[in-house]
Amino acid sequence: MRVFFTFLIKHHFTLLFLVLQIISFVFIVSYNHSQRTAYLNSSSYTSGILNSGITNIGAYFSLAEENKKLITENTNLRNQFRKNYKKIKVSSNLVNDTVFLQNFKLMPAEVIQSTVYKSQNFITLNIGRIQGVKEGSGVVSADGIIGVVKSISNNYSVVLPLINKDFKVSCRLGYSQYYGSLLWDGMQYNEAKLHDIPLHVSVHKGDSLFTTGFSSIYPTGELVGFVKEAKVKSGENFFDITVRLSVDFKKIRYVYVVDHLLKQELDSLKIITDG
Amino acid sequence: MVEIVKNILRFIVLILLQVLVFNRIEISEYLNPMVIVFFLIALPFNTPKWLLLVSAFALGITVDVFMNTPGILSFTAVLVAYLRPLILQFIQPRDGYSIGDLPRAVDLGWSWMIQYSFFITIIFHLVYFIILAYSQDNFLVILWKTIISSIFTLFFVFVLQIFSTKN
Numbered sequence: 020m021r022v023f024f025t026f027l028i029k030h031h032f033t034l035l036f037l038v039l040q041i042i043s044f045v046f047i048v049s050y051n052h053s054q055r056t057a058y059l060n061s062s063s064y065t066s067g068i069l070n071s072g073i074t075n076i077g078a079y080f081s082l083a084e085e086n087k088k089l090i091t092e093n094t095n096l097r098n099q100f101r102k103n104y105k106k107i108k109v110s111s112n113l114v115n116d117t118v119f120l121q122n123f124k125l126m127p128a129e130v131i132q133s134t135v136y137k138s139q140n141f142i143t144l145n146i147g148r149i150q151g152v153k154e155g156s157g158v159v160s161a162d163g164i165i166g167v168v169k170s171i172s173n174n175y176s177v178v179l180p181l182i183n184k185d186f187k188v189s190c191r192l193g194y195s196q197y198y199g200s201l202l203w204d205g206m207q208y209n210e211a212k213l214h215d216i217p218l219h220v221s222v223h224k225g226d227s228l229f230t231t232g233f234s235s236i237y238p239t240g241e242l243v244g245f246v247k248e249a250k251v252k253s254g255e256n257f258f259d260i261t262v263r264l265s266v267d268f269k270k271i272r273y274v275y276v277v278d279h280l281l282k283q284e285l286d287s288l289k290i291i292t293d294g
Numbered sequence: 295m296v297e298i299v300k301n302i303l304r305f306i307v308l309i310l311l312q313v314l315v316f317n318r319i320e321i322s323e324y325l326n327p328m329v330i331v332f333f334l335i336a337l338p339f340n341t342p343k344w345l346l347l348v349s350a351f352a353l354g355i356t357v358d359v360f361m362n363t364p365g366i367l368s369f370t371a372v373l374v375a376y377l378r379p380l381i382l383q384f385i386q387p388r389d390g391y392s393i394g395d396l397p398r399a400v401d402l403g404w405s406w407m408i409q410y411s412f413f414i415t416i417i418f419h420l421v422y423f424i425i426l427a428y429s430q431d432n433f434l435v436i437l438w439k440t441i442i443s444s445i446f447t448l449f450f451v452f453v454l455q456i457f458s459t460k461n
Contacts, residue, residue, distance in 0.1 A: 047425070
């Protein structure tokens, strides 16, 4: 026993070093590379308050531009509404008394903190559990999809944005209707890579990309970005497609959290099918 | 006693600067200066070894919480704290460190200070960016990130050195 204690005291520096490194390593593995609830993050109470305080100061300087953006968005939405209304009136085929079941519900939120130049970018929103945000909900903006809610606290939530290496979403090409998965390569905040598009598909520069809706996180057909470049690497069966993202992550301010109302039903059905 | 208070204050001020100012510098993906490394640089020579490690861990994990990267900075900081005695030994002046000296330019001269901060800062950034990248970045990108962020951090450290005076 005495030998053991002498050993402990003699090597306490290295032993303590190893213990602390193991603790850090466990943190790294269990929190950083998964979408599970993380307690140690910027949605926590103190860091949330600090961040929103600082952001509020900055908010005054961009009010004019944000107002303009909101007006444009409102106009777009109103236009859409009128268009829909007309169509239904004109169509005579709608004989059955169709009740449209609402599938997705949007909640407005404000970005109180965001990064674009880190390898692990995150966005913090000013709404959380109390306001009805759920973990795993999608986040969209007027320009396109933003990301997915990673963790929530009572009044704040942290979003894993498209420009985080842990993020993955399946997208469909507007022209050919082929789909692949979109991943960020960690370099520029306005570009990402589309994978798994086979070489026989015709890919055009400027073609738009939409969400597939497979993941039941986003509504089908939300804009994601545009094809910037499609390269063929020798010896590979898939295109190397660079996508220009439709959202400017440096400017985002007002976003919507998407609540999938029928998610539970869909998920339970999937479970039954999977056995 | 004064030295302890000074270090605690430095701990708090550096974390606030890091979180509220330097983490918000969004100019390039290559520039993520970690100025908290100055806390590890400035700890007195006679700091107990266990305290060196524990304070490094506390420093890292606190900033990690704000950056949503639990474990990454604490791992880096503890590793650098562990290497610090070795680095100090490696760049030791010919007649050793005299009692009452602090690791700063006014006590040990600029050439020593530049070497010392250079080693600590470069190692810190290199380890940090390697862990962050987890195999997706190529090594050249990591190297560039390290160089650019380190230059910025070293500039910060040296500016602080100019203003530090002998009591």
